[in-house]
Amino acid sequence: MRELTYREALREALREEMKRDPKVFMMGEEIAEYGGSYKVSQGLLEEFGHERIRNTPLAEAAIAGAALGASLVGMRPVAEIMYIDFSFIAADQIINQIAKLRYMTGGMVKVPMVMRTQGGGGVAAGPHHSQSLEAIFAHIPGLFVVMPSNAYDAKGLLKTSIREDNPVIFIEHKKLYGESCPVPEEEYTIPLGKGDIKREGNDISIITYSRCVNFALEAAEELAKDGVDVEVVDIRTLKPLDEAIILSSVQKTGKAMVVYEACRTGGFGAEIAALIGEKAFDYLDAPIRRVASLDSPVSFNPRQEQYILVNPEKIQAAALEMMGK
Amino acid sequence: MPEIDAAKLKEIYTSMVKIRFFEERAIIEYRKGLPGFIHASIGQEAIPAGVCAFLREDDYTITTHRGHGDIIAKGAQLDRMMAELFAKKTGYCKGKGGSMHIADVDRNILGATGIVGDGIPIAAGVGTALKMQGLDSIMVAFFGDGATNSGAFHEGMGLAAAWYLPVLFVCQNNLYQQSTPTRDYCRLTDIADRAKGYGIPGITVDGNDAIAVAEVAREAIEKCRKGEGPILIVGNTYRTVGHHMGDPGTSYRSKEEVEEWKKKDPIKRLRQQLVQNKMATDAELDEIENNVLRELDEAVKFAQESPEPTPEEALEDIYA
Ligand SMILES: Cc1ncc(C[n+]2csc(CCOP(=O)(O)OP(=O)(O)O)c2C)c(N)n1
Ligand SMILES: [Mg+2]
Numbered sequence: 001m002r003e004l005t006y007r008e009a010l011r012e013a014l015r016e017e018m019k020r021d022p023k024v025f026m027m028g029e030e031i032a033e034y035g036g037s038y039k040v041s042q043g044l045l046e047e048f049g050h051e052r053i054r055n056t057p058l059a060e061a062a063i064a065g066a067a068l069g070a071s072l073v074g075m076r077p078v079a080e081i082m083y084i085d086f087s088f089i090a091a092d093q094i095i096n097q098i099a100k101l102r103y104m105t106g107g108m109v110k111v112p113m114v115m116r117t118q119g120g121g122g123v124a125a126g127p128h129h130s131q132s133l134e135a136i137f138a139h140i141p142g143l144f145v146v147m148p149s150n151a152y153d154a155k156g157l158l159k160t161s162i163r164e165d166n167p168v169i170f171i172e173h174k175k176l177y178g179e180s181c182p183v184p185e186e187e188y189t190i191p192l193g194k195g196d197i198k199r200e201g202n203d204i205s206i207i208t209y210s211r212c213v214n215f216a217l218e219a220a221e222e223l224a225k226d227g228v229d230v231e232v233v234d235i236r237t238l239k240p241l242d243e244a245i246i247l248s249s250v251q252k253t254g255k256a257m258v259v260y261e262a263c264r265t266g267g268f269g270a271e272i273a274a275l276i277g278e279k280a281f282d283y284l285d286a287p288i289r290r291v292a293s294l295d296s297p298v299s300f301n302p303r304q305e306q307y308i309l310v311n312p313e314k315i316q317a318a319a320l321e322m323m324g325k
Numbered sequence: 326m327p328e329i330d331a332a333k334l335k336e337i338y339t340s341m342v343k344i345r346f347f348e349e350r351a352i353i354e355y356r357k358g359l360p361g362f363i364h365a366s367i368g369q370e371a372i373p374a375g376v377c378a379f380l381r382e383d384d385y386t387i388t389t390h391r392g393h394g395d396i397i398a399k400g401a402q403l404d405r406m407m408a409e410l411f412a413k414k415t416g417y418c419k420g421k422g423g424s425m426h427i428a429d430v431d432r433n434i435l436g437a438t439g440i441v442g443d444g445i446p447i448a449a450g451v452g453t454a455l456k457m458q459g460l461d462s463i464m465v466a467f468f469g470d471g472a473t474n475s476g477a478f479h480e481g482m483g484l485a486a487a488w489y490l491p492v493l494f495v496c497q498n499n500l501y502q503q504s505t506p507t508r509d510y511c512r513l514t515d516i517a518d519r520a521k522g523y524g525i526p527g528i529t530v531d532g533n534d535a536i537a538v539a540e541v542a543r544e545a546i547e548k549c550r551k552g553e554g555p556i557l558i559v560g561n562t563y564r565t566v567g568h569h570m571g572d573p574g575t576s577y578r579s580k581e582e583v584e585e586w587k588k589k590d591p592i593k594r595l596r597q598q599l600v601q602n603k604m605a606t607d608a609e610l611d612e613i614e615n616n617v618l619r620e621l622d623e624a625v626k627f628a629q630e631s632p633e634p635t636p637e638e639a640l641e642d643i644y645a
Contacts, residue, residue: 029502029503029505030502030503030504030505032504032505033504033576033577034503034504034505034572034576034577035576055504055505055509055510056510057471057474057502057505057510057511058441058442058471058472058474058475058502058503058510059474059475059476060475061476062476085439085440086440089440089475089476089477123361124360124361124412124423125361125362126361126362126421126422126423126425126426126439127421127422127426127439128425128426128438128439128440129362129425129439294639294640295643296639296640296643297421297643299420299421299639300360300361300412300418300420300421300422300423300426301360301412301420301421301633301634301639302360302412303633303634303636304420304421304634304636304638304639305639306636307636307637307639308639308640
């Protein structure tokens, strides 16, 4: 099968959905000629023109609010917030309007829009361009939150998100754009709320998402050498959350580690840990372990950044501890 | 003959050369492997140099992602700035901020933000505090044309105007919001007209003419100090390099356009003006340049030889 990068897979999803449905259009900063800060929309301007690939003013609240408005009257906007760090400027529209309008109107409206953004560290971009803020959006009823870990998932999940009648916060990871994996030529979609076992194992379940899936897989390779058989569960969507896949994996292995790149305190992994505690406690033969980034802004200094952020070595060390090795 | 005396103009020339050479050197070092992003302001130097030349030490500034120039013009040390780009412990922010976040609070340089527009309301707050404390310092906020689209700009400007604050807003209009030309995001042909919406003066100046900038800035600063602020100055200019080091700057503008603007280089222009008006000799200006080059060699050496912060120090400075 051919391989695509995460970036190419996202672009293909956008292209296919724009071709399939004339209501789909994109808006965001520097997405047209420039092709987006991480070049996801490169070439789409040539194909679809300025009418559907719309450069916006630097105005995140307007991007979010306008996407909402357009979604109310027949369009399916895919809005881009260049960095998740800037989404707080749009947060009022996202949290108070986009998430709640359907509810506040007693179900009168649908909000079929996608807010694409990207987060995460690893490129020495400093405290304003490296955050992982998904927990804040996952906290808000009315939003779906999607965080794909590879090109295949990115494409299938983005297509579904665009066809979804609820607002989706679609969070990419800046360190994944260049990563590739096999992606079929044939059309496919991936439902929201379905996790994926990225590696089967019997000793310990690592439940994670986004770039940390790769970290967990790397750690799993190393751990295999020490005779530890790791299962890696990629939840893929934080909301809706595939509880069943998490619980059944933990029931099988009896050990749960939750890994996420956001700061430890209040991260989405804490929610997963609580879920396991509530619904699979009897199956556990060790305390649930969280491996996350330290409670710090992300430093510009690359060594400090590495120190702060989660990485495969930290996962490996924690797993060995859990296994009593 | 310019109204501004030769000594001041040579100060401005020095400041511009410092900015230019600092960034050119930073780019060379970046290509050798500095971390992160660098947004250079090459071509825009006349604006910060012309404005800061009339600020006092007790005046304050804040800037944005493309802030090296604004920070240097207010008097920051090149060695500690360079060390910050090298992510060293001796850098202004101990290596935690990098190019986009340099501050020198001892010199009243309150910092730089990676969130475009965010400095503007902060500037309004500084202006409020200065006024409440009965000080005659002023606050200067530097930002780009793209920032004038942000809610932060409009909200901060509105508040500063409503409260008659001693704030000078300085927009470095390099004609692009990253890649989007002004005409694609704003119906005004003159960004300074945005000031009308807040009932304050908006002045446009040729931002590649250091003398013109200096004249406009001197007057605006005096007015802000007398309680006639806030004022918006828009300097029209151009960055002759890409948005950041990863951007060749070619997908959204033509080579011809860039070449045209290179001809309007503000440093060459000021040199010509100084020499033609017999306010300085070429030899004098060469010497200024050589001194700055030496200072930069030392700055790079300082940065290279400085220690890295330890990983554990990452967890310091989160709370007071
Ligand atoms: C709130 C926010 N939105 C978007 C960005 C991404 N971004 C960084 S610089 C920039 C363009 C800013 O244009 P302008 O204010 O004209 O400054 P210039 O880069 O031209 O100096 C953009 C879109 C950001 N850093 N912050
Ligand atoms: Mg600009």
